[in-house]
Amino acid sequence: MISFSFKRQLLLLYVVIVGLASVSCDEKPGDKYGYGDGKSSNALLINLVLSEGELNYPFSPFDWSYSASVGNEVESITVTPVVDHVFAVAFVNGQLVQSAEESESINLDVGENDINVHVVAWDGSENNYSVTVIRRVSENANLASLAISSSDNPDITFFEKFDPNTTRYSVVVDGSTDVISLSCVAEKEGSIIMMEKAGSGKVNDPKEISITQGLNRILITVTAPDGNTNKYYIVSVTQLSGVLDDYTVSSVFIENTTLDPIFDPENQDTFDATAAISGGKLPTNLYVLTQSTATMVGITIDGGTPLVNGPSAGITILKLTEDIIPIRETPYQIAITITKGNGNDSKTYNIELTVRSGNNDADLSNIQLYWGSNDSQRVIYPGTFNTHDPQVYGFDPNILDYMAVMYATETVKIEAVANDPNVTNVFINGNGTHTSGAVNQHVSLNKGYITDVVIDVLAEDGATSKQYNLRVKLLNEYEFYWGIYGILNMKAFDRWEDIFGDQGIKKVTIPGLLKGNLVWEISLQGLRPLNEMTWTNYLDGNRGTSQYDMRVDYNDNHNTDNQYHGFCLAGYVSGLLDGISSKNGIQTGGFDLSSPWGDHIARIDVHYIVQGGKKIIDPDSYIWLDYMDVTDIKMMYMDTQGFDPFKEPGYDWENPWIPEGYPKN
Numbered sequence: 001m002i003s004f005s006f007k008r009q010l011l012l013l014y015v016v017i018v019g020l021a022s023v024s025c026d027e028k029p030g031d032k033y034g035y036g037d038g039k040s041s042n043a044l045l046i047n048l049v050l051s052e053g054e055l056n057y058p059f060s061p062f063d064w065s066y067s068a069s070v071g072n073e074v075e076s077i078t079v080t081p082v083v084d085h086v087f088a089v090a091f092v093n094g095q096l097v098q099s100a101e102e103s104e105s106i107n108l109d110v111g112e113n114d115i116n117v118h119v120v121a122w123d124g125s126e127n128n129y130s131v132t133v134i135r136r137v138s139e140n141a142n143l144a145s146l147a148i149s150s151s152d153n154p155d156i157t158f159f160e161k162f163d164p165n166t167t168r169y170s171v172v173v174d175g176s177t178d179v180i181s182l183s184c185v186a187e188k189e190g191s192i193i194m195m196e197k198a199g200s201g202k203v204n205d206p207k208e209i210s211i212t213q214g215l216n217r218i219l220i221t222v223t224a225p226d227g228n229t230n231k232y233y234i235v236s237v238t239q240l241s242g243v244l245d246d247y248t249v250s251s252v253f254i255e256n257t258t259l260d261p262i263f264d265p266e267n268q269d270t271f272d273a274t275a276a277i278s279g280g281k282l283p284t285n286l287y288v289l290t291q292s293t294a295t296m297v298g299i300t301i302d303g304g305t306p307l308v309n310g311p312s313a314g315i316t317i318l319k320l321t322e323d324i325i326p327i328r329e330t331p332y333q334i335a336i337t338i339t340k341g342n343g344n345d346s347k348t349y350n351i352e353l354t355v356r357s358g359n360n361d362a363d364l365s366n367i368q369l370y371w372g373s374n375d376s377q378r379v380i381y382p383g384t385f386n387t388h389d390p391q392v393y394g395f396d397p398n399i400l401d402y403m404a405v406m407y408a409t410e411t412v413k414i415e416a417v418a419n420d421p422n423v424t425n426v427f428i429n430g431n432g433t434h435t436s437g438a439v440n441q442h443v444s445l446n447k448g449y450i451t452d453v454v455i456d457v458l459a460e461d462g463a464t465s466k467q468y469n470l471r472v473k474l475l476n477e478y479e480f481y482w483g484i485y486g487i488l489n490m491k492a493f494d495r496w497e498d499i500f501g502d503q504g505i506k507k508v509t510i511p512g513l514l515k516g517n518l519v520w521e522i523s524l525q526g527l528r529p530l531n532e533m534t535w536t537n538y539l540d541g542n543r544g545t546s547q548y549d550m551r552v553d554y555n556d557n558h559n560t561d562n563q564y565h566g567f568c569l570a571g572y573v574s575g576l577l578d579g580i581s582s583k584n585g586i587q588t589g590g591f592d593l594s595s596p597w598g599d600h601i602a603r604i605d606v607h608y609i610v611q612g613g614k615k616i617i618d619p620d621s622y623i624w625l626d627y628m629d630v631t632d633i634k635m636m637y638m639d640t641q642g643f644d645p646f647k648e649p650g651y652d653w654e655n656p657w658i659p660e661g662y663p664k665n
Contacts, residue, residue, distance in 0.1 A: 042085035043121035045129060049080040051102065053133065056551075057513075057543035057562035065549065066131045069392060072110065072138035072188075072225075078102040079115060079131070087122035094118075108135040110225075136392065139399075141224040141231035144187040148235070152177040158235075159287065159315075160255070170236040170251055172289055172314040173211070180237060181207040182218065190225035213239045214291045215250040215265050228387040238289050240314040244341035246292040252336065252349060254320070256281040257463060259351065271349040276463030278360045279327040286334070286351075288316040294341025301325065302333050311341070327357050358460030361420040363397040364468060367455065368417075368559075370440075371409040372599030377564065378412075379556045380404045385450070385471065385653040390553035390646075400468050405554040406445060407475045407484070408601040408628060414470070415440040416455045424458040447628060448476035448656025476656045477627040477665060480602070481635055483645045483657075485593065488552045488566065492540045495550070496520065513550065514541040514563045514596075527580045535569040535591055542566045553646060557596065564596045573606055583613040590624075602627045608637060630665045 044061040053068040061084065070077070081090040083099045090096075092103040093116055106115060117129040142164035148171055150156050156177070158169040164187065173180070183206065186193055195203035198217040203209055209218065220233040238250040252263040252271065259273040277284065288297050290312045297316040298309040301324065308318050325332050331354040339346035369378045379393040380402040388403055395402075397419060406412055418426050418437035426432060432439035445451050453470040475483065499510050500520055507521035516538035523530050542555045542565030550566075558564035571591020578584050590605035603626040609618040621637035645657045658664055 039121075039123035040085050040087060041121050041123045041125040043088055043119045043125045043127040044084040045081050045090065045117065045119055045127075046084045047080075047082040048117065048129060048131070049082075050131070050133070051078040051080075053077070055131070057541065057565075063513075063543075064127070064129050066129070067134065067391075068131060069134045069136060070108070072136050072140070074108060074135060076105045076107050077115075077133060078105055079117065081117050081119070081129075083119060085121065089120050091118040091120075092116070108133060110135050110137055134391070136389075137224075137226040138188045138190070139224050139226050139229045140188045141191065141222045141229045142187045143193075143220070143222055143231075143233060144185045146182070146184045146220070146233065146235075148180055148182055148237075150177050150180045152179060156180070167231070167233045168236070168253070169233070170238070170253075170287070170289065172238045172240060174240050174293075174314075175213065175242075177239060178211060180209050180211055182209060182220070182235060183207075184220060184233075186222055188225055192223040194221045194223075195219065196221070211237050211239050213241050214248065228383070236289075238291060238314065240293050241291055242294050242341075243292045244294050245344070247295045247338050247340040247345065247347070248291040249338060249349075250289040250291055252286075252288050252351075254286050254351070254353070255284045257284070257353075269347060272352075273350070274331070274352045274354075276354040276356060276461070278459075278461030278463055279322065279355055279357055280359065280461070282325070282355070283319055283321040286318040286320055288312065288336055288338070290314060290316075290338065292341060296339040296341065296343075296346075298337040298339070300335045300337075303335070325353065325355050327355050330354075354463065356462040358422065358424075358462065359420060360459045360461045360464035361418075362423070362457045362459040362464045362466035363419040364395070364416055364426075364455065364457060364466075365397065365419040365437075366395050366415075366417045367402065367468065367470065368415045369404055369406070369472075370413040370415065371406065371411065372595065372597070374595070374597040374599045375413070376595035376597040376599040377557050378404060378406055379559055380470065385473070391551075393556055394559045400466075402468070402470045404470065404472045405475060406472055407480045408595075408599070410445055410447070410474070410628070411442050412445055412472060413440055413442050414453060414455075416457075416468075418457055420460060422460045424460055424462050425456075426458075427456045429454055430456075443472070445472060445474040447474050448479070449474065450654055473653055476658075477625060477630055477633050478659055478662060479645055479657050480627060481625055481633075482659065484552055484555050485567075485602070485604075487644060488540065488542075488550065488555060491550050491552070495540070512537075512539045512541070513543060514539045514566070516568060518569075524580075525576065528585075529577045529580060531575040531577075531587075532572070533574070533589075534572045538569045539566055539596060566596070567601055568594045568596060568598075570594070571604075575608075575610055577610070583611070585610045587615070633665065 046061055048059050050068055052074045053070040055066045055068055079092050080102050081097055083090055095104055097103045113133045115131045119127045146162050148156055153173055158171050160166055160169050195206055196219045197203050216237040218235040222231045236251055250265055257275045257277040259275050263271055293314045295312045297312045298306045299318050300306050308316055331352045334351040334353055336349040337346055367380055381388040381393050382399045382402055384401055385403050414428055416426050416439055421437035423437050426434040426439045428441040432441050443453055451472045455468040457466045496510055500508050510518040517536050518538050519534045521532050540550055542551050543562055556565050569591050573589025575587035576585050587608040587610055592603050593601040605624040607622055608615045609621045617637055623635050625633040625635055645651055
């Protein structure tokens with residue numbers, strides 16, 4: 001973890017031999033001192049505010065690089081810089097901006113947008129702050145419109161009123177309508193729309209879709225601009241006949257609810273289904289679509305007098321009002337009798353419909369992961385292991401698929417919180433009793449593998465439901481060490497060396513970006529230079545500083561508070577060179593890793609060969625790692641920045657990753 005430059009040894013010798021006092025390091029980082037003119041050299045900001053989104057960590061005058069993520073709907077942004085000194089001036093993308101006032105609007109392209117804030121002090125000293133604003137690609141796969149037309153039938157229209165969230169549409173046409181046209185427009189530019197007709201394959205011309213007698217189904221697939229999110233719409237077109245011997249049913253459905261199971265036109269003989277609906281969704285309509293206009297349809301509720309009884313004309317609609325089916329605890333028994341036009345045969349379909357009170361909000365407001373005795377936290381990432389963005393985390397009630405990365409624990413506590421505290425139930429893998437909409441369950445994890453978690457929400461009305469899917473990967477020792485710890489350690493060391501610099505001092509205390517301290521000092525043991533580092537609850541976090549990007553994918557812990565990213569170090573290492581004129585030696589020591597909440601993650605002991613002032617790849621350069629159930633795992637030294645399993649081509653999230661030459665523990 002420590003390298004020794006020849007320049008530092010010369011400076012050390014200079015201190016030892018000449019006996020000069022150590023240089024004071026009381027000044028703040030970034031302070032500059034001018035002499036003679038009395039003008040301030042303060043070119044710092046004390047705050048930087050975005051009109052949309054948030055900086056990836058709290059603003060600090062001495063951190064120069066930031067990033068922020070905004071939704072696709074955000075097309076522009078403004079920046080408000082606040083200077084520390086009254087005579088300092090700030091420029092945003094080259095335009096002068098008064099302190100504490102908004103800049104001109106900055107247009108955002110999809111992807112990365114670099115914004116530069118240049119600060120000039122009274123004496124001409126300068127500092128630059130940079131913000132990379134990421135405008136996300138749209139995940140919206142909704143249609144903005146869907147319409148049907150036909151030159152054979154100018155009055156053709158869907159039974160259902162168009163709504164982006166209504167995905168099934170139906171229409172009945174007479175035997176003279178042989179060709180229909182479907183026109184649809186996506187809500188987001190860049191979406192891809194594809195149509196397929198059952199039994200025929202891809203629809204090449206949506207304006208010329210041939211239909212035949214009976215049921216014709218067209219599947220419309222909308223792919224969002226992100227290339228991953230799909231939404232499916234189904235159009236059912238029934239072409240009627242007047243055949244007396246035909247009592248084929250094309251569809252049975254009730255608006256505002258879903259039958260279980262959905263009617264299958266391939267299974268005509270029997271149909272028994274259940275459904276539930278909130279009383280607040282009444283009135284609604286029951287539809288029965290038949291291929292022949294001569295088919296007779298009768299509908300009764302609870303065995304009473306038929307509410308409908310006669311020729312279907314291809315479509316039968318029964319309006320279900322609060323007067324017909326008021327709210328009650330027991331379900332209604334709806335019987336649909338379908339009879340051939342010649343009266344020879346009939347069949348009966350049954351629907352058990354429950355009408356409930358209460359609202360239909362089945363959204364979750366949050367999913368949170370906890371582990372350890374101190375309830376340490378980890379974040380969730382929207383999407384799947386193949387489609388997620390590791391820089392985007394947090395919960396959105398409209399996104400149903402999530403993934404998470406855990407380490408150091410065989411059990412994770414998953415807490416799901418419903419948006420409505422009065423929901424009927426919230427189940428995690430089929431279990432749980434909620435309190436005011438919140439439920440938690442402990443789920444066992446298998447090191448190196450993915451565990452599937454299903455969260456089901458049933459709204460207060462007892463009818464509306466929603467299902468969220470979470471897949472959790474528990475890293476094995478190699479995935480944790482090479483994919484997270486090693487990379488962050490190398491980035492942190494670059495920062496430490498830069499802060500230590502060539503100041504020619506014997507001792508420097510380096511504050512963690514978020515908390516704790518690292519003390520780095522050089523002394524003499526006889527005529528041998530001794531370089532020592534001591535960490536005390538030191539947390540660099542998962543963020544950037546100066547020109548160094550500290551962020552490591554999958555090491556975020558908290559959805560809103562950046563002070564909880566990364567992990568803490570506590571321990572001591574020392575490097576002893578062979579002699580005062582030598583740059584060769586050995587470095588040893590060890591430290592513990594823990595979460596910002598204090599739960600133990602791992603123990604690391606180091607043994608490095610130093611040659612020419614740097615760690616080298618050598619049979620005696622290695623670390624010992626204690627992680628979960630495995631102790632004394634020997635990891636050979638190598639450049640960890642080039643050994644990230646998550647970026648390896650073909651990395652398989654589903655199985656443990658074991659680097660070549662290492663044993664399976």
